[in-house]
Amino acid sequence: MSARRPTRQRAALARALEGSTQFSSAQELHARLRNEDTTVGLATVYRNLQAMASEGEVDVIRTPEGEALYRACSTHHHHHLVCRVCGKAVEVTGAGVEAWAERVSAEHGFSSVQHTVEIVGTCSDCS
Amino acid sequence: MSARRPTRQRAALARALEGSTQFSSAQELHARLRNEDTTVGLATVYRNLQAMASEGEVDVIRTPEGEALYRACSTHHHHHLVCRVCGKAVEVTGAGVEAWAERVSAEHGFSSVQHTVEIVGTCSDCS
């Protein structure tokens, strides 16, 4: 919970994340920074992404291939609707889903549940 | 879509999958086979797992670390409630969730949608 120290690298990474509404891989973010003025080490990108994720500042999803994708994210609980072609992501909420997850978990005696919901499809621009 | 050829290795893998109700990684399955009489190459395990997954014979989920886990699975559409401690997995269905996913997708102009829902918690035995 210690306040992390603001650094040039961290700021650049945050900027790169804010600059896109789509999910990007760590590698992409690293490359994007490299193409600009700022140079940030790959390990640093990973470290900060991890830190930001555990602070809830970014969201993480996984491609079917298992690669992690990150995106700056508002802090309320929500899920994603992702275009499989262009990667565009829309945040969606669903009170019904939350309730369903709770109920199902309780029915089976599970506690401390978390859930992930990802919807993948083809958006109107790409179909 | 060609019928795959039945082989000793494929059968052994199928048996290993049937033998457990929990999700197992490809590495685990490979090790389990190795400990028994049957020896199956790691590449073969991956190849068959992949083939079986695309035929819908097994389900695939990903650990938070990105490792793929497989499990023999009945063919109807459903989701999983997984214990984060012991790995026990319960199949759950939720008509409400399906409907919600459809509606949300349509609202945003998405088509050909697929969705994944995973609920992770601590089961009664492990809490």
Place this chain on the structure above:
DNA sequence: CGCCTAGTTGACAATCATTCTCATGTAATC
């Protein structure tokens, strides 16, 4: 302002799951 200390960084090696390569094996067909 100059110094100290602990958190940060970056280059690169190391890991680890997964995929690729290609020579060899084998099920199905004739």
Place this chain on the structure above:
DNA sequence: GATTACATGAGAATGATTGTCAACTAGGCG
């Protein structure tokens, strides 16, 4: 039994991610 196309296995290759460790720097202190 001969043929052929698909399957297998050993090991190399890949590629994302993590670990290592010396060099760097933000912030507090005098």
